[in-house]
Structure formats: C-alpha cells, structure tokens
Amino acid sequence: MIAYLRSPVAIRERCGELFELVVEGKSRHFVCDLTRLAGVADYVIEVMRAEYPDLQVPFHSRWRHFQAGGVPRLTELNEVLAGLTPQEKAAAKFDLAIISVLLDAGAGHDWRYHEQETGLSFGRSEGLAVASFQMFCQGAFSGEGWLQVDAEKLQALTESELATGFQVNADNPLVGISGRLSLLQRLGEALVSAPHLFGDENPRPGNLVNYLLGKAENGQLAATTVFSAVLEGLSDIWPGRLEVAGVNLGDVWFHPDVADNNLVPFHKLSQWLTYSLLEPLQELGLTITGKDALTGLPEYRNGGLCLDLGLISAKYPEILHSSHSVASEIIVEWRALTVILLDLIAVTVRDKLGMSAEELPLVKILQGGTWTAGRKIAAELRTGGLPPIKIESDGTVF
Secondary structure, three states, X not given: OHHHHOOHHHHHHHHHHHHHHHHOOOOXXXXXXXXXXXHHHHHHHHHHHHHOOOOOOOOOOHHHHOOHHHOOHHHHHHHHOOOOOHHHHHHHHHHHHHHHHHOOOOOOOOOEEEOOOXXXXXXXXXXXXXXXXXXXXXXXXXXXXXXXXXXXXXXXXXXXXHHHHOOOEOOEOOOOHXXXXXXXXXXXXXXXXXXXXXXXXXXXXXXHHHHHHHHOEOOEEEHHHHHHHHHHHHHHHOOOOOEEOOEEOOOEEEOOOOOOOOEEEOOHHHHHHHHHHHHHHHHOOOEEEOHHHOOOOOOHHHHHHHHHOOOEEEOOOXXXXXXXXXXXXXXXXXXXXXXXXXXXXHHHXXXXXXXXOOOOOHHHHHHHHHHHHHHHHHHHHOHHHOOOOEEEOOOOOO
16 A cells, blocks of 8 residues: 555546546536646647747756756856766765755745845745755755765754755745754654665765666666655655554545545655656666656646636635645645646647657656746736645645
C-alpha cells in the first residue's frame, strides 16, 4: 500500500476517480466543462510563444527561478564551483535545489526579498528562490560556511537565522516561517537516518547524486527512480501527515469519495523537487527516461488556471469566498482535478502544435506553459494575483 501511494500511477488513478465523479455531475463542490479545453490550450500556447518564441522550453524546475530579474546567478554559481569535479558540482547543485524547493511553499502576497547584490526586489517563488540562493552561497546551511548543506547545521538552525536570511520582520511577514524551519530541521534528521542515500560521514542532500549514479544503466536513469529516492529519503520530514504502519505518507490526503482507503496522493513538492534534480543529472551526461510518468503539479497556479478559464467551476460561491485548509475536501478535490486536467491540456497543446510528448514533455508544458499562464490570468483577474480559492497554508504544501 505504501509503495503504491508513493507512485505516479496511484496519483493518476486516485485523482482520476474524483475527476470522473465531477464529470458525471456527482461532486458536491465542482463542475467540469471539457468544452473549454481547446480554449485553455490556446491560452497556454499564447503564453508559451510569448515566453519561448522558438518553443525551446526548459524544464519547470527551481533553476528557472534562480535567474529571476534576468540576473545570471547560475553562471556565477558555476564559476564558483569551477574547481570541483563534475560529480562534486552536481552534489552542490543537489544541495541547493533540495533546500530551495523545500523552502518554496507559498510566501503570501506581503513578503518581499531585497537582493543587496543587484538592488532588485522579488516576491513569491522568485523571492524565496533568490533568498535561499543567497543564503546557500553565503554558507548559511553549512556549519563550516561552505557551499553545501550539512545535516548537523540544519538540525541546529534557528528561526532567527532563517528569518534574517529571508529578511522577515513585522513589516515584511513571511507565511509559515516556523513550518519552514521545522521542515529544514527534520531534513537534517532524515539525512542522518538514511546513510545509504545521503552518506555516512558527512550526510548531505547532495550525496543523493552518488546513490542515483549507482542506479543508472547504460547512461540512462528513469525519472521515477529519482522520484522514488526523493520520497524514500524525505518522507519523514513532512509534519502532521497521515501515517500507515508508522510510515509518514507525506502529501497524501483523505477524501470520502475515493474507493478503497479514501486516500489521494499528490506529492507535489517531491515531484517538483524531482524535476529540479534532473538537470544536474543531465549535466553529468545521464539521459533521463520516462519524464511523462511523473504528473503535473497540483498547486494553485495550475489549479487556478483551470478555474479562471472556466474548465472547472465551483458549485457554490462560498467555496471562492472562504478560506480552506489544505486537508479539506474542497482543496483535495481541486488538486485532483488539476492533475488530470493538466494531462488533458498537455495532449491538446501538443496536438495543436503538432509536437510529440518527447518534443514537449509535461515538465516543459508546465513551465511554458500552464504555471506561467495561471499566474498571468490570476494577475489580470485579482489584485496581487491571488489564487481563486483561498488556502490556509502552513508553509509546507503549496
């Protein structure tokens, strides 16, 4: 059961059950209008062509956010790492990507990060990315002040240190700062407890590179192998989640209309983290296979796109006017619909562009793409680009 709930197959099957209920008109919360699918695909293509006129779209990963404001931070990072071996460089990039993705849950619309080096100011995902990038480069996650992430330092990290790094104060509040700190401290514990994944002598996220290289065959590595390693290594860090036989299930939630055990898995951050680890592995010369086995990301930009363009609609206005816990039936159902609709949008976009899944995998459609389009339509419809449904976030899901 645990292995199943950790699989992309389970995500699609369980989300598919809820999608079918909505399509059949049996949902208590949403209706779905698939006649809007072509229009949504057209909007996504319009955004994609504006962002990437040649349709050479990069992966939807944390690496895009590190270039916020057009600043070549990754070029600067590569220069700093120039003296390392290719494997050591990949390990450093794993350290950075993992710590930054885990710090990326919704920041709220009031928080900004002012980058001293450039004089630029960023909010939301870009701000969190640039802040975590700068903290990493300053050695904030290493006891020795190095460009790496140490288990020991994470466990000793204080809320004051994290707040200082993210420039949090009474006038610049960040949603879920204590939740983020707890996540990093638990990451430190997880690194120590899984030496086969993260190393024995100096446990660090980057040592996962060595483990994955051992899983590669003929220079090829399946995306699902990376995903499985992420779930195995990090499942214990998620706070207050459902458990089966003492195992923390992570981003898995209850919905009464799903058969069997009523559980719906998403693993949104873990999948986004997986997408973010593929590029350093490719830089090592590995070919990543089966990228489309992973699912689209059920978060409020992709889900908001579906709502804002009428692909799905709330049955009752109070759904849009109240705040909802991430564990609520409404949010679980919204996220499930998002997973399935992203697959349908992807197929429609490819058909319209005459491109194959190999040429335009889901991870590129998300980037080009649905996430960008979701943010654009939200900014047009609501002040501050807020999501169409209000979510009570603890800083560890969205």
